Amino acid sequence: MSIRTLRIGLIPGDGIGKEVIPAGRRLLEALPASLKLKFDFVDLKAGFESFEQTGSALPDATVDVLRNECQGALFGAVSSPTHAVKGYSSPIVALRKRLDLYANVRPVKTVLTAAKPIDMVIVRENTEDLYVKQETTRDTPEGKVAEAIKRISEKASFRIAAMAGDIALRRQKIRESAPSIHSRPLVTITHKSNVLSQTDGLFRTASKQALSDPKYASVAIEEQIVDSMVYKLFRQPEDYDVIVAPNLYGDILSDGAAALVGSLGLVPSANVGEGFAIGEPCHGSAPDIQGKNIANPIATLRSAALMLEFLEEPEAAAKIYAAVDANLEEGKLLSPDLGGKATTDEVVEDILRRL
Ligand SMILES: NC(=O)c1ccc[n+]([C@@H]2O[C@H](COP(=O)([O-])OP(=O)(O)OC[C@H]3O[C@@H](n4cnc5c(N)ncnc54)[C@H](O)[C@@H]3O)[C@@H](O)[C@H]2O)c1
Numbered sequence: 001m002s003i004r005t006l007r008i009g010l011i012p013g014d015g016i017g018k019e020v021i022p023a024g025r026r027l028l029e030a031l032p033a034s035l036k037l038k039f040d041f042v043d044l045k046a047g048f049e050s051f052e053q054t055g056s057a058l059p060d061a062t063v064d065v066l067r068n069e070c071q072g073a074l075f076g077a078v079s080s081p082t083h084a085v086k087g088y089s090s091p092i093v094a095l096r097k098r099l100d101l102y103a104n105v106r107p108v109k110t111v112l113t114a115a116k117p118i119d120m121v122i123v124r125e126n127t128e129d130l131y132v133k134q135e136t137t138r139d140t141p142e143g144k145v146a147e148a149i150k151r152i153s154e155k156a157s158f159r160i161a162a163m164a165g166d167i168a169l170r171r172q173k174i175r176e177s178a179p180s181i182h183s184r185p186l187v188t189i190t191h192k193s194n195v196l197s198q199t200d201g202l203f204r205t206a207s208k209q210a211l212s213d214p215k216y217a218s219v220a221i222e223e224q225i226v227d228s229m230v231y232k233l234f235r236q237p238e239d240y241d242v243i244v245a246p247n248l249y250g251d252i253l254s255d256g257a258a259a260l261v262g263s264l265g266l267v268p269s270a271n272v273g274e275g276f277a278i279g280e281p282c283h284g285s286a287p288d289i290q291g292k293n294i295a296n297p298i299a300t301l302r303s304a305a306l307m308l309e310f311l312e313e314p315e316a317a318a319k320i321y322a323a324v325d326a327n328l329e330e331g332k333l334l335s336p337d338l339g340g341k342a343t344t345d346e347v348v349e350d351i352l353r354r355l
């Protein structure tokens with residue numbers, strides 16, 4: 001078998017992104033030679049610091065290199081201000097749309113030996129909903145009124161639900177040879193179509209239509225209104241397998257689900273399009289802990305594995321997941337968010353040893 005070389009863009013961004021992305025690079029470089037995988041890295045800019053230095057939060061060069069040269073990327077996090085800054089717009093939100101990375105796949109799991117194991121994946125639509133960011137503000141006699149467009153399309157809803165169905169089938173296949181808490185594949189469609197009958201109504205019907213394909217015959221399909229979804233998710237997280245949601249609900253559900261497994265620092269994601277994937281930890285730039293070498297690198301390491309899964313390298317991904325799980329199961333070298341005292345570097349080194 002010949003060696004496959006993957007060109008990977010590295011986009012640390014801001015805050016702890018600069019601490020966890022080098023960890024992701026070290027991990028990929030440390031993969032065993034027997035996998036016959038090589039990496040060719042290219043450093044790319046994005047984020048608030050890039051905006052301050054170059055006037056652009058997402059320089060065209062970053063998008064061009066990703067589009068024309070790379071098979072995948074690792075994205076850290078950016079510090080998007082909560083107040084409007086003229087000319088600034090979230091680069092990760094823009095990148096998802098510009099590269100048509102239509103699915104945001106977010107596995108949320110504990111180790112199997114946890115007292116109450118959880119193993120779900122949230123499949124978030126990644127290009128539309130309120131994230132089209134078409135907002136306007138106008139003056140009225142009663143004061144200012146701001147409005148935003150919530151766009152839901154049949155095409156995007158259909159393809160994200162099909163991705164959820166495919167992931168449910170793939171997870172079931174893996175379970176045939178590995179222990180699991182789930183006995184059957186299940187996709188839960190999340191929406192608020194009791195109130196938003198047109199937008200979320202379209203998400204619901206298009207999702208159901210996609211999942212009615214006979215290839216998903218073995219997958220149980222349920223639906224859940226998003227507010228009671230949060231309630232059930234917090235009471236019975238072990239019931240959920242694959243959850244498919246429009247963009248904003250998926251964003252909120254995944255941070256909530258992260259609390260169930262102990263830390264945002266554990267939860268990875270992959271932004272997935274046709275033949276391209278960006279691994280990205282679910283967390284943000286965490287300004288409260290930046291520069292202290294205490295950020296949990298596991299979300300990023302698992303994101304690197306997830307990126308490799310979508311680049312058709314499941315064996316490499318499995319090695320990373322196993323090394324991370326071994327670190328968590330032993331529980332001796334944990335970062336402070338998990339109640340430990342280990343630094344970012346110590347956690348990374350422990351995981352690299354286990355590869
Ligand atoms: N993908 C992204 O680029 C992305 C995602 C979310 C938030 N953000 C941005 O990040 C900035 C900060 O947002 P926030 O504070 O609301 O959310 P955050 O995710 O950065 O932090 C929330 C809490 O989780 C903790 N945390 C996050 N990651 C951790 C890790 N790896 N290890 C240990 N603890 C961790 C933080 O210390 C903080 O207490 C904002 O400017 C926001 O725009 C960016």
Ligand SMILES: O=C(O)CC[C@H](C(=O)O)[C@@H](O)C(=O)O
Nearest residue numbers: 078080090091092093251282
């Ligand atoms: O702060 C940003 O620039 C993006 C945040 C981003 C989002 O999709 O809203 C983050 O919450 C995420 O989950 O990826």
